[in-house]
Amino acid sequence: MDYSDKLTQSIQSVKPSGIRRFFDIVNEMDNVISLSVGEPDFQTPWHVRQAGITSLEQGRTWYTPNRGFKELCREISNFYKRKYNLTYDPTEECVVTVGGSEAIDIAIRCLVSRGDEVLIPQPSFVCYEPLTIMAGATPVIIETKAENAFRLTPEQLEEKITDKTKLLILPFPNNPTGGIMERDDLEAIAKVIRDHDLMVLSDEIYSELTYEGKRHVSVASIDGMRERTVVINGFSKSYAMTGWRLGYALGPKEIISMMVKLHQFCIMSAPTTAQYAAIEALRNGDVDIENMRNEYDMRRRFVVGSLNEMGLTCFNPEGAFYCFPCIKSTGLSSEEFCTRLLHSKRVALVPGSAFGESGEGYVRLSYSYSIQHLIRAMELIRDFLKELKDESNG
């Protein structure tokens, strides 16, 4: 049977994830030293797991309210006040979702439709473009540059705005570059956003993982931006809770109420056990975040320093747990580099091109691994570069 006229044009036009294709090759091989996984290596802190277990022991296995437990929304609201000095009404301006991913999806679907353009800075996480297409809107890519520390500049933003532009995705701290946006950067783009009456989806899932004393600033905390921003965050990265599938969105009640409407029809409510665990995480987990951040920071310094020493120029990442070294000096494309490194040394990185065309010439390296693992991987990458060099000399 020919399904091409049964399936929608939009889903068929979505390109499969470039990371996926590379992972399929990695999965076929044994003894691979991987630096490719995009989730914390830490397990969820034990007291948080315990809260989930206790809720199960007590038989709390029903749906929660559509927008999430009141108590959880209250703790999320407290968290945003405590960490980023933003005030959201827990009863009307918060919705708990199945990971940050669902929040991104329903926010995009509530904010754009056919004929609208969505601005997506790249390199960035792979979901924004497909979800925009599925909402019927048109993705417009803005390529961030290494020379700007992979930040979004007002000039780049202005250049891509048309009378159809409706929404800007702001994915900072950024996967895969590790780039962040500081207050000055946000103020500069906020003016353009206000002048053109755009909305912003601020994906802040890595907000707790910033380094060198540069604490995350939410674009919603910039003057006049709260009313035009949907903030997305979650528990996966900050509390090492990826498998619990829990995220949330914060924003003006007019938008959140529409997102809740969509959420209740497509999801009903986010996982109950995970919500109990998340309440505990928000109440007593600040110290866990601090410990994990310190550990990531040490690995970050080690990896960035090692890469620079071996001649893979690495922009200093100030957020998330990735670094994004430039491999142009090798003369290879990012996919060739990763494929050859994988076959020669069994080290798996992700080609930068998987995160958008502007990622070509770079590779993503996750340092969410033990220091022993990272030391070994750095030795192998060093050997690989030497081989490449000998090859070109010989």
Place this chain on the structure above:
Amino acid sequence: MDKLLQLLSENSSLTTAQLSLMLGEPEDYIKAQIAEYENSGVIRGYQAVVNWDEVPDAGVMAMIELKVAPQLQKGFDEIAERILEYDEVESVYLMAGSYDLLLTVKGKTIQDVSSFVAKRLAAMNGILSTATHFMLKRYKEKGVSLIDAKKDGREMIF
């Protein structure tokens, strides 16, 4: 706690170059710090964490509780210092609680350890009583789990 000491106590095979990157301090500074710790006696040595349960003929290990009569002026120090001279003794701690000194002692066989306790320790002046506990299995040593290494359970997704 000093981060450098913490890292070395977890893994003394880290090189000064690696420590310098990890801590964001110049390598010379790290070297000087380590030298200072070694000279002042804060760092007393560098050891591997061995799972002796997996080494054939590695011998036996016992924890021994000692009740001791403290001596005038010297308290427990003098007897502790005499005990630590024995090669069989791996560690000596002064404890609060129902006994005074806790030793870990190693030997080739149970008989060796028993004979060491009976003939050497129990016979020393000032030792009031001993209680020997033989170690059956090691689960964790110096902060390192000795049960099978956990595999990375993370799946390859994007």
